[in-house]
Amino acid sequence: MSMKLHHRVDGPAGAPLLVLGPSLGTTLDIWEPQLSALTEVWRVLRYDLPGHGGSAPAASGLTIDDLARAVLDLVDDDHDDEFAVGGISLGGAIATAIAAGEQAAAPRRRVRSLVLCCTSARFGEPGPWLERAALVRASGVAQLAPALAARWFTAGYDGRWVTDMLDGVDAESYAACCEAIASCDLTGRLPAITAPTLIVAGADDPATPLGQALTLAQGIPGALLRVVPGAAHLASVERADAVTPAIVQHLGGDSSHAAGMRTRREVLGDAHVDRAVAATTGFTRDFQHLITRYAWDEIWNRPGLDRRTRSCVTLTALVARGQLDELAMHVRAALRNGLTPDEIGEVLLQTAIYCGVPAANAAFAVAQRVLSQD
Template structure:
């Protein structure tokens, strides 16, 4: 499946992939574009049979759409990220696709933005009924009903409602059937990317309660409720949503840089174990240390990594944190210290931290070096 897409933003910037809601085109993200493209290379796509994309095929699922988006991201990331990683987000159906992508490829997704979406979009019956109606009467006939669900009374979103005229009836129906079958609830725990869940306070299509399910199921996810907004909060309260997304992506960029450094210093095996052990209770702490310790401190230019390892070993001995000392002895080796240099650091601690502390540290270090070398 090939999806029509458009790319905006500076060459070489990190990639952000954004998907629209059912019945809209990639232009639904227009209110956010100027802000996001300052720091991101933004790839927006059209759903099948919407805008410039080819019609949908019968039996299409949310996972099929996720495959298509992963293909787009692979092409886009090749221009903007040496490691092939990207941020992804979406509104409603586009948000479900982004959720599926993040759950299936946690190592590739650096940040996740879910706007007015759900893990499960209610009972399948109403979706199948809507599909039958659209096949008979066309998507544009839904305009009055959808306008009342997309926006609160008095808001003029006519430019978005007009997008229904560019939607293929059969494709809209197939998308309805994909939503009828969609249930991502059991896959939320696999998502490791920093996640922002945005909900419209007055959204009748994906109420705040569904956003709570997403935020509770995705480890460490943040929930932002936008007052005075219905289903297309990113249009109706564009400034608030743009600010929330910008803040989140800025924080996740720091998280990504910290995770890269954490892997370089501690090794993939250790970090993979830590990520796998992350729970909803510990996720916030994991994000904290990744951003502040491994990015804002370890990535500062004032000291090289060898020196930072020396300081860290000394601090751990002084604090008696022997369970962390073994990990940082291995890290010191990765940062270029020799066993003799590690010995010299521990000898220094005997003078300034105390002989008993150094004695315990030498035992831990000797055991760790024997296991590592």
């Protein structure tokens, strides 16, 4: 079954790709609580299910593998390298199918990381899902809102911005997705997943209870399970304060890369960092990751010196080593960090004594050019 899913891409060009899928009845906007944090490091592709948001309707006979192929078509149109993939509920099952469907005979595995939120390898017996499909075909989707709100969120949580998404969902497409869920059983395919996997479960989730999360955790080699207290089925919305850092940490291996990227942008500016990220290749990716984590987080974010002082030290070191291209970049950074042109001149004047007059002469020429442009 061929289909084209509506999607949206956010984040810096050239950054590694992260693909995120929504739950049944919601749109790609379900990932808004995580988007700001994720796009600091990732180029995030979010998609709508058939008949949801901006995607065209779908007919009956839909399967999870059909949806997985449609998502992979989006990836192939946009990206030919490794990518991370994740999803909530039905979106999580689609991500699971993608990660489990990589063939051992393929030249390389493309899924580098997997995030599964409030999802399952098998969503219970098919009967209730087929009954829901029939009900929606007869009465529409919006009438499910009260019942779904009680499953999506714990009592007292106001998630109306999410339940309002039901108003625009095509009934036949919703029913077709119910049928896909009814026939879904990925349990036997879980051991084939090799990507590092984070499983997020809401402690109070009635739709995909903890037992289903444990099945995923036990079936996927090396998977990490994170149970979020005070959350029902849409834990990434209700407890974004807990879920977002867990996802960022899992995707980055640690939080250092995200913190370093934030500082790098604050010091050097978005335009410079965007150019550097866009120019990253498979050959240079590990080096870019290294400097982001160690230079921009573990050094620049240390509390012992403020950024003005670190700029002074950096300017001096670059003059001493004759790194004039880097010096130009850090003259601009020094301005962003609060140094005045006169203070930059004082730093360079002192380098004439300790680094040598020729080195300082070249440095003044670079700084003069930069300062005259800014």
